[in-house]
Amino acid sequence: MIDIDELVQPERGRVNMRVYVDEDIFREELRRIFYTTWVYVAHESELRQPGDYKTTYIGLVPVIVSRDAGGTVHVLVNRCSHRGATVCQHESGNAKSFRCEYHAWTYALDGGLIGISRQSGYAPEEVAEFNAGLQAVARVASYRGLIFASFAADGTSLEEHLGGARPYLDEWSDLSPTGSVVLEGGTWKHTYNGNWKLQVEGSNEGYHPEFLHRMSSAMRNKAGSGAGHYPWAESDARGLDLGNGHSIMEFPDNRVPQAPDYVALLERAHGKERAARALNGSWRMAIFPNLAISQANLRIIRPLAVDRTEVWQQHVALPGVPPAVNIGRVRGDEFFYGPSGAGAPDDLEMFERIQEGARSVSNAELDPWIWFNRGLRGETRGSNGERVAHTTSEVEQRAVYRAWYALMNAGASKSSIAERR
Amino acid sequence: MNRAEAEDFLYREARMLDEGRLADWYALTTDDIEYWVPINRDDADPRQHVSIVYDDGPRLRARIWRSAESGFNHSQDPQSETVRIVSNVEVEPAAATGEVTVHCALLLCEYRPGSARRDAVPRTFAARCRYRLRPAGGDWKIAYKKVSLLAMDGALPAMTFVL
Numbered sequence: 001m002i003d004i005d006e007l008v009q010p011e012r013g014r015v016n017m018r019v020y021v022d023e024d025i026f027r028e029e030l031r032r033i034f035y036t037t038w039v040y041v042a043h044e045s046e047l048r049q050p051g052d053y054k055t056t057y058i059g060l061v062p063v064i065v066s067r068d069a070g071g072t073v074h075v076l077v078n079r080c081s082h083r084g085a086t087v088c089q090h091e092s093g094n095a096k097s098f099r100c101e102y103h104a105w106t107y108a109l110d111g112g113l114i115g116i117s118r119q120s121g122y123a124p125e126e127v128a129e130f131n132a133g134l135q136a137v138a139r140v141a142s143y144r145g146l147i148f149a150s151f152a153a154d155g156t157s158l159e160e161h162l163g164g165a166r167p168y169l170d171e172w173s174d175l176s177p178t179g180s181v182v183l184e185g186g187t188w189k190h191t192y193n194g195n196w197k198l199q200v201e202g203s204n205e206g207y208h209p210e211f212l213h214r215m216s217s218a219m220r221n222k223a224g225s226g227a228g229h230y231p232w233a234e235s236d237a238r239g240l241d242l243g244n245g246h247s248i249m250e251f252p253d254n255r256v257p258q259a260p261d262y263v264a265l266l267e268r269a270h271g272k273e274r275a276a277r278a279l280n281g282s283w284r285m286a287i288f289p290n291l292a293i294s295q296a297n298l299r300i301i302r303p304l305a306v307d308r309t310e311v312w313q314q315h316v317a318l319p320g321v322p323p324a325v326n327i328g329r330v331r332g333d334e335f336f337y338g339p340s341g342a343g344a345p346d347d348l349e350m351f352e353r354i355q356e357g358a359r360s361v362s363n364a365e366l367d368p369w370i371w372f373n374r375g376l377r378g379e380t381r382g383s384n385g386e387r388v389a390h391t392t393s394e395v396e397q398r399a400v401y402r403a404w405y406a407l408m409n410a411g412a413s414k415s416s417i418a419e420r421r
Numbered sequence: 422m423n424r425a426e427a428e429d430f431l432y433r434e435a436r437m438l439d440e441g442r443l444a445d446w447y448a449l450t451t452d453d454i455e456y457w458v459p460i461n462r463d464d465a466d467p468r469q470h471v472s473i474v475y476d477d478g479p480r481l482r483a484r485i486w487r488s489a490e491s492g493f494n495h496s497q498d499p500q501s502e503t504v505r506i507v508s509n510v511e512v513e514p515a516a517a518t519g520e521v522t523v524h525c526a527l528l529l530c531e532y533r534p535g536s537a538r539r540d541a542v543p544r545t546f547a548a549r550c551r552y553r554l555r556p557a558g559g560d561w562k563i564a565y566k567k568v569s570l571l572a573m574d575g576a577l578p579a580m581t582f583v584l
Contacts, residue, residue, distance in 0.1 A: 191578060215493040222482060223482070340579075342484075
C-alpha cells in the first residue's frame with residue numbers, strides 16, 4: 001500500500017526516504033509523472049533539417065524525435081508494431097524512414113507504416129488487427145526551441161505547465177542576438193547509482209556549494225581564472241518555487257563581466273532592456289521532472305531504475321556572437337562539469353551516498369524522514385504567487401516535492417493505488 | 422627515441438600515477454603542456470567543444486593540487502587505487518624540433534579500497550593515448566598527452582583520478 005501522505009509532507013518539508021528505494025513507488029512515478037506530465041525531449045537546434053532525428057527516452061519508453069518533410073516534429077515510440085524491436089539505433093542522424101531490421105517493416109518520419117515485407121502473405125483482416133505505425137506520443141509542443149512531449153491526450157498546455165519558468169527561458173534564448181541558443185559544443189553523459197530525484201533536487205541546491213564545492217573556487221583561483229569565492233549565504237541569491245515542480249536559484253548580484261562587443265550586439269538585436277535582462281546575473285533552473293538549465297548547459301535526467309540514473313549534460317552555444325564568447329563559455333562550463341570536472345563528480349558522489357543511506361528504510365523501526373524544511377517559515381510570495389526565499393533555504397527542493405505530492409495524488413484515490421499492486 | 426626507450430618512459434609514468442606521486446608526474450610535464458581527454462571521436466576543436474579534461478599547465482596544477490593537497494576531493498574519499506597496463510607502443514620519427522610522438526594503448530583498472538559501499542567493484546577503462554615528448558636535459562618531458570577513452574562518448578562515472 002502506497003500512502004502518499006506517509007511519503008511526502010510538503011507542509012513540514014520532510015520526505016520519507018522510501019521514495020528513493022521503493023520499486024513500487026518508482027513504477028507509480030513512471031505512470032503518474034513521466035507518462036502523464038510534459039517531459040523534455042529535444043531542442044530544435046538538434047532537428048534543423050527535414051529527416052533529422054534524435055532518440056531519447058520518456059521514463060523507460062524509448063522514443064524517436066523526428067522532423068518530417070513538411071517540418072513537423074513528431075515524438076514516436078521507438079518500437080516496431082510487429083514484434084516490438086526498436087527501429088532506430090542511433091543517438092541522432094538524418095533518415096528518410098525507419099526500418100525494423102527483423103522483418104523489414106518500414107515507417108515514415110511521422111511514424112506511419114509504409115512498408116510490410118511480403119505483404120501478400122497477410123490477409124487484409126490480419127493487417128487490420130495491428131496498430132499500423134509507430135505509436136505517437138499524444139502531445140508535442142515547444143517553447144523557445146525546447147520540445148516537450150506528453151503521453152496524456154488532455155491536460156494543461158505546455159505554456160501553462162511552464163508557467164513562471166517562461167520568462168527565464170526567454171532570457172536564456174535572448175543570450176544570442178538571434179533569439180535562439182543551440183545545443184552544440186559537446187555532451188557529457190554520467191550515470192550514478194541513485195534515484196532520479198536526487199539529480200532533480202540537486203540541480204539548483206543553494207545550500208551545498210559553500211561546503212561541497214568549496215575547493216572548486218580555490219581551484220579556479222589556482223588555475224588563474226578566479227572569480228573568487230561567491231558568498232552564498234551572505235549574498236542576495238534567491239530561490240523561487242515557480243510552480244508545477246519548477247524552481248530556480250538566481251544570483252542577481254553575481255554580475256559576470258561580459259565583452260563589450262557582445263553586449264553591444266545583444267542591445268542592437270533585442271534593445272537595451274531585454275539585453276540587460278538576459279545578461280543580468282546568473283541562474284540555474286530545474287524544470288520538473290527531467291530538465292535543468294543554466295546559461296551554459298542543459299541537463300536531461302533519465303531514470304533507468306529506482307536506484308540508477310543517467311544524466312546527459314549538453315553544452316549550450318550562442319550563434320551570432322564573437323568566437324571568444326563561445327570559447328569562454330566552453331572553458332567555464334568544462335571547469336566545473338563533466339566526469340572529471342572540479343564540481344560535478346562531488347555531486348554524483350553525494351547522490352550515491354544518499355542512496356546508500358536510504359537503504360536503511362528497509363528497517364521500519366528507524367526514522368525514515370529526511371528534511372527539506374530549512375527556511376520554510378521564511379517563505380514569502382512573489383508577484384505571481386511564486387514562493388520566494390533565500391537560495392540556501394531549500395525552497396527549490398520543496399518545489400520538487402510539492403509537485404511530486406500533487407501528481408502522485410492526482411486522479412486516483414490511495415486505495416486504487418493499493419489495489420493495482 | 423626508440424621503442425624500448427619510449428616503453429621505459431611510459432612505464433615509469435604509469436607507475437608514478439599508480440603510486441599517486443602526482444607532484445613527480447607534474448614535474449614530468451612541460452610548462453606549455455596540453456593534456457586532453459576528449460569526449461567525442463571527431464577531434465572537435467577542444468577550445469570550442471567541451472572535453473572530459475582539457476588542461477593547460479595552470480589548470481593541471483590546480484587539478485593536482487586538489488587531488489594531492491587540498492584534502493577535499495570528495496569523490497576520491499576513499500581514494501582510488503589504479504593499475505595501468507601500457508601496451509602497443511609505437512614511436513614516430515623525431516620532428517625537426519627533436520620532439521617525438523608516441524602512441525600506446527592503455528588499460529586502467531580502478532578500485533576504491535576501504536569504501537563503505539560494499540558493492541564497489543573494480544572498474545576498467547580502455548584508452549588509446551598519444552604523447553608528444555620533448556627532449557629535456559637527457560630525459561623527456563610530456564608536452565602533449567591525449568587520452569582517448571574507448572567509451573568517451575558513453576555514460577561515464579565520476580573519474581577524478583588522473584588518467
